[in-house]
Amino acid sequence: MADLHLRIKPGSDIDLLRAMMKVIIDEGLADKNFIAKRTEGFVELAAGLKDYSLEEAAQLTGVPAGDIARAARIYARSPASALLYSMGITQHICGTDNVKACATLALVTGQIGRPGAGVWPMRGQNNVQGNCDMGGMAEFYPGYKRASDPATLEFFKAAWRANDLPLGPGLTATEMTEAALEGSLKAMYLIGEDPVTCDANINKTKAALDNLDFLVVQEIFMTPTAMMADLVLPAAAWAEKDGSYTSMERRVQWIDQAVPPIGEAREGLWIINEIGRRLGLDLAGSSAAEVLKEINRLVPQYGGMTRDRIAQVGGLRWPCADGKHPGTDILHQERFSTPDGKARMANVQNRPAGEVTSPEYPLLLSTGRIVVQYNSGSMTRRSPSLQERDGELYVEINPQDASELGVRHGDMVKVKTVRGQTEARARITEKVKPGMVFMPFHWQGTNIITSDALDPVAKIPEYKIAACRIETMA
Numbered sequence: 001m002a003d004l005h006l007r008i009k010p011g012s013d014i015d016l017l018r019a020m021m022k023v024i025i026d027e028g029l030a031d032k033n034f035i036a037k038r039t040e041g042f043v044e045l046a047a048g049l050k051d052y053s054l055e056e057a058a059q060l061t062g063v064p065a066g067d068i069a070r071a072a073r074i075y076a077r078s079p080a081s082a083l084l085y086s087m088g089i090t091q092h093i094c095g096t097d098n099v100k101a102c103a104t105l106a107l108v109t110g111q112i113g114r115p116g117a118g119v120w121p122m123r124g125q126n127n128v129q130g131n132c133d134m135g136g137m138a139e140f141y142p143g144y145k146r147a148s149d150p151a152t153l154e155f156f157k158a159a160w161r162a163n164d165l166p167l168g169p170g171l172t173a174t175e176m177t178e179a180a181l182e183g184s185l186k187a188m189y190l191i192g193e194d195p196v197t198c199d200a201n202i203n204k205t206k207a208a209l210d211n212l213d214f215l216v217v218q219e220i221f222m223t224p225t226a227m228m229a230d231l232v233l234p235a236a237a238w239a240e241k242d243g244s245y246t247s248m249e250r251r252v253q254w255i256d257q258a259v260p261p262i263g264e265a266r267e268g269l270w271i272i273n274e275i276g277r278r279l280g281l282d283l284a285g286s287s288a289a290e291v292l293k294e295i296n297r298l299v300p301q302y303g304g305m306t307r308d309r310i311a312q313v314g315g316l317r318w319p320c321a322d323g324k325h326p327g328t329d330i331l332h333q334e335r336f337s338t339p340d341g342k343a344r345m346a347n348v349q350n351r352p353a354g355e356v357t358s359p360e361y362p363l364l365l366s367t368g369r370i371v372v373q374y375n376s377g378s379m380t381r382r383s384p385s386l387q388e389r390d391g392e393l394y395v396e397i398n399p400q401d402a403s404e405l406g407v408r409h410g411d412m413v414k415v416k417t418v419r420g421q422t423e424a425r426a427r428i429t430e431k432v433k434p435g436m437v438f439m440p441f442h443w444q445g446t447n448i449i450t451s452d453a454l455d456p457v458a459k460i461p462e463y464k465i466a467a468c469r470i471e472t473m474a
Helices: 013-026 032-038 042-049 054-061 065-077 095-109 128-133 150-160 173-182 202-210 268-278 288-298 384-389 399-405 444-449
Strands: 082-085 118-121 187-191 214-219 231-234 243-246 251-255 363-368 394-397 412-417 420-428 436-440 466-472
Touching: 013 042, 013 054, 013 065, 013 095, 032 095, 042 095, 054 065, 065 095, 082 095, 095 118, 128 243, 150 288, 173 202, 202 444, 243 288, 363 444, 394 399, 399 420, 399 466, 412 444, 420 444
Parallel strands: 082 118, 187 214, 214 231, 363 436, 394 420
Antiparallel strands: 243 251, 363 466, 394 436, 412 420, 412 466
16 A cells, blocks of 8 residues: 555665764754754764765665665655554564664754644553553553652652652563572462463573462463463453553543353452452552542542543543643643753664574564464454454475575475474465565464563563574475
């Protein structure tokens, strides 16, 4: 459906974005008024791009120079350009810098803070944003209060009537894996997570979980991770509980319970409260509605997000300071969330991937989602109709590579990396470039071989690039 498809080499996102900025600056398409009033760092950015050429960018990205220039002009000249990104940007060892480059492109052109423009992280689930807002990250307490700030601890100690709270930051998920392997992390409580299927280099994850003294898994199905647990807590599914969801556009909406939980399953909130009670803690959140009231008191962005208001069609978008506030459709219209209200441009350089191809592993493996499977497949692989459409692990191979390897469409092949091997059904297709293969990440088999090299800031694995080889099976 695209007017222009930039089919880049994996890992060259920054090279492409820098080239687009170069064209925009050289051709006078930068929004000079926006830059002067609302940003810092443009002079350094322009200096960093001075000696960068479209020819160099074309070589690095595999995209013709003319297409790069055309994309830059379209983006800059449009009355409103939106930049949407997902895991193809973040799941690299330079994922944080990739995001900074996306934001900087929007700042150079003034494509932010107005209708139709902006930078949008496409979330993989319907409440990732809500989880982040409520402190579901290692460096934050709810409302993005820094966990490393003693003032944050004092605020929540008073709010929660707690004698003590831990100073952060805590450990990210990948750091927990390392800590479990080292033996410094003794127990883990997983809620709705299946790392034994979804983590990069899952053999390492299995070893880490095996090394724990105690593993608790709260789940709706007996996933591979749940099967490793010392204790499984059966949880209610989405239709069996009420509560709020926050989408990628900051839209908060309320859902009501449709049916009661089945069998021994309990709502997650009940389970957490019960564990707290048995530990001698009164968590004071007997229902989702009560928890929302606490959120209204403690998270300024959600101050006016009452149940009645977010239960209306369309809900509200934060920040919403109080009961009279209409919500905020567009962020950053007047200022950014910095002390001086100005955004900082990032003059980032690309970095090599954690793995490169070699004579032993000559193909580049990338992974991603497919339409009919969801995450670890614990739900979607229980649907016969979905399984009929895409029910087994496959690997997409370019016809040129398939011919050289002696692989035919439908053959079973072995895919090997330095971490191990898996078996998959070959699909011969032009969808992937020569020298590259693709596998969906919804199967354990894929993540036996994916790279666990990490972005140094976000600690996200480089699912998008691994060196592999393919072997036929007799």
